[in-house]
Amino acid sequence: MATAKQFLEAIELQKLVSSDVLDELYEEYRASGGAITAEALAKKLQSRGLITDGKAATLLQASSESFIQVGSGILNPANPTPVAPDDPFDSDLETKKTKGGVKRDAAGRRKHVQKSHKNDFDSPLLLLGGGALALLALGGIALVVVMNLQSGDQLLESAQSAYASGSYAQAREVYEEFVEDFEGNARWSEARVKLAVVRLRQQTETASDWPAALATAQQELPQIEDEEAFSENRGEFASILPRIARGLADSADRASGGADFDNEKVEGLVNQATEALTLVNNTKYVPKSLRDEREVTAINDLLDRVARRREALDDLGKTLTAIEAATSSGDIEAAYKARTAFVDRRPELRDDPRLAEKLAAAVEAERSQVKFTPEPADAVTTEAESPVALALPLVNPRRDGAATADGVFTATFHGVTYAVNAADGTLAWRRPVGVRLAETNAVTLGDDRLLLDHRSGELVRVNAATGELIWRTPVEGPEAPLFEPTIAGERVLVASESGRLWSFDAASGARVGATEFAQPLRSAPAIDAETGRAYVAGQQSSLYTLDTESLECIGVRFTGHAPGTVLTPPLAIGGRVAIIENTGAETSRLSVYATDESGVVGSQLGEWRLEGIVSTPAVVSARRFLVATESGAVYLFEVTAAKEGAPLTLIASQPAQPGEKRRRSVVESRGEVWIAGEGLRRTAASLADSRLAPRDLPDACTGDLFVGPIVKNGDAVLHARVRKGAPGLTVAASDSRTGRLLWETDLAAPPLGAPIYSDSARAVVASTVTGQSHLIGPPEVRARQSTQPDAEPSRPQVFDAVARLASTDSALAKMGGGEWLAVRVAPRAGSRAVSLPGELACEPVTMGEGVLTPLAIGQVHLLDLAGQPLATPFQPRVAAGSPIQWTKPAVAGPVAVLTDGAETVYCLAIDSSASASLVERASAKLPTSAAPAAAAIVGQQAVVALADNSLAAFSLPSLDASGTLPLPGAIVWGPYAAGDVALLATADELVAVNPSSEPAIAWRAPLDNAKPVGEPLVDGDGVAVAFADGRLVRFASASGDASATLELGQPLGSGPTAYGPRWLVSAADGAVLVVTHP
Known part of the structure; x- marks a missing residue:
């Protein structure tokens, strides 16, 4: 069974x-x-x-x-065939056909023995005689067999004893003797199978010759698989065969990981390991009940690793070839890219010595490419010619006070640098420097400041107290972005994104020359004053060491940073150099390197992961430095003095903060860390848990956005911010002890309308969107600024429309509001809020001595400055409660034209026949269903801009349709009356339209992406238009030719107005510019 x-x-x-x-x-x-x-x-x-x-x-x-x-x-x-009763010797005869009863081949395998067929001539006598003879023979044979069995069993017991003791050589010799000499022994099958086992054990346990063991297994197993004793030894093969497979896989793994990698050798070992696994998975040899699946899985995993490594090493070989070819051709960037791409694919081979060798060759080739070229240029000590005769910034002291601080604090905002006195917040000077996405800060040089003028591409030195020019020197033109100046002893270094590091004499400003790199630069250098070394991070991969005097490159360290990931200058502290690389959208990495005795950057000492990206320079104080990320994480590190061990100690940190990511600035003051981002925060280092713990800050400026660096000066922390909901810049000083604001000064509030000259006040009136109105007379001109407004609202507000009445009176309004601010700046300045009969539907405009005020309820009023009616309001016929989206009216004398924002245009006039009233002179349907916009009156014609890129013209006062003119694009500015034409702008062109009985385009002028601002000024036979990029252009009214172009060098925020022989225009920061024109 x-x-x-x-x-x-x-x-x-x-x-x-x-x-x-x-x-x-x-x-x-x-x-x-x-x-x-x-x-x-x-x-x-x-x-x-x-x-x-x-x-x-x-x-x-x-x-x-x-x-x-x-x-x-x-x-x-x-089921052997039964022997017939009359054939008693058949079995014996069959047995005698082979020795021991079984016929075998040379290898010991059974041979098929074919039964002999009965001879037809056999007789009973012959059979009887043969039987007797057979009995005698059998008796002799039996005697021999018994003797053989006794001696064979003894030999087999000896072999088994040697095998059990691990003497495989002895066991093998005895088994081989038994198999050869005792083929007929009943235990011959057992010995033959054991011989195969011993041969395998000897090669796996004694010699660990895995290829030989596999060959033996492949030879032996087919020869013994049919032996009766095979099944009894499956446990042996279940142990040996996986061991062979594992040994071959381990050999392949070691061979693939060595420096002397031989792909053919590894491939052979992998193939042999696979063949061994085939034997393991053969259920004839290793049934599932005996197979260790975990071991099989481990072997397959090992072979998979070898396959990946072989693929990686093949990739490495191709990469090494690519690096070598790029290095030989001088394309170092391509060599670095090949290496970076390879490490991204194969991070496990990042430190492969062959890769390091090729990289070192590329680094040395790059060092030889970095050359200093003398390009001398003298500095200029006079200002560049400008049509701006005078610039008068508008200042609003929000909070008066005094701080224990000296000198000036500078802040750059929207392309203008402001210097305020640190003690009281008064404005010291204002200087336009050009708009950049990332502002460059002023740098202190003795009692002066170094600035970069991005408009002209110049390095500028000014007196810190007055802003007066000391010298200015061209760097390399206005096209290449420049990074913050760096002082290196008697030199000033300026890095350019073009890949040059420029050197200037700090005293004279003379340009010496530039060191040119093989790649762009993205940050300023770091200086080690003790060693006289400059450290420059390339756009990717490289950190250079230069001599500050000669600007000779004396070393290159491959850092492997990706293109554009290092946005801040390196750090050089205590013989260590560090760079911060932004490794993703949420993280960055601080890497620290050693320097040798000559100051050249050497091996990497360590790296730290930071939460968030870093876009503001670290703040250094002695051996400490602060790093802030855009995610709000802050780290206070100290460089260790010991040469051994960790190069940095993390003293304290603040984790990433919730909320929007933004640039942040930090400073250490009185043992505390101040953090400016969205709001101001004061923390103290807790040494117990290495945490920056929050401290109370009474004036935290919550919700305000801070710009530029914050600075410790005396007992004050100075900073600049944009207050929540208030355009412009607020510069302030906080007491470093109490955390309270000491003084605040508002600057750079955008203008509200154009500045105008008041004949009655003999001064210029200018207003800002924050509601401050300034009267600028001789004292302000002498001071070159308006130090405080003459009128302002009682509470913070932002306005978007102004209507000038008398030359000193204005109504400041906000669309959708139910009031305006009535302002008078002379003879007695003041302002007050005036309630209106309803909410404003559009901008109010001046009409005669009053303000034409369209309301959302449908009425159009004519009010005085105090909000009192000057005429009965106009009320069109509309359904009760239906609002009207009036468009901005166009006014010419006693006539006004406006639309209901839907389908009708109205002509209104003041009827003074009885009591004054606003009456409808005419109305007409618009020619299309496109939404109307603003209107303009040119002579006896009115034009209305339509949303379908067309202009509808009507004769006045009847509003008879004159025609519709298709335009080359959507109207983005205008229309405005400009002499005999209506002037408007599309995205690409300035267009003048002649609104005659059949309106037509009079002329067109390309804009080249320039954006007109404010209203145009009719100037004789021309029209002057202001552009946001800082240009004033005078076009001939008849032809559109640009007869004069004035580069004012700063963004503009209003159109021009007449000021005697000059023009007035507001800069984008509200400063009033007095312009000399041809």
């Missing part, structure tokens, strides 16, 4: 069920501890219809000896 294990093996070998069912049966067998019977397993298969009852009975009735493995199948229990 078959055992449960034999039953399962028979099922597996005959493949009677699926592998899943077989796994389930084996699991049940193991779970029972071998106690389950073959009958129980057979019943399970029968109940599921997986084997027939007959097949189950056949398998169960087989004796354990009858299960003989043959190829991939199993012989059913042997």
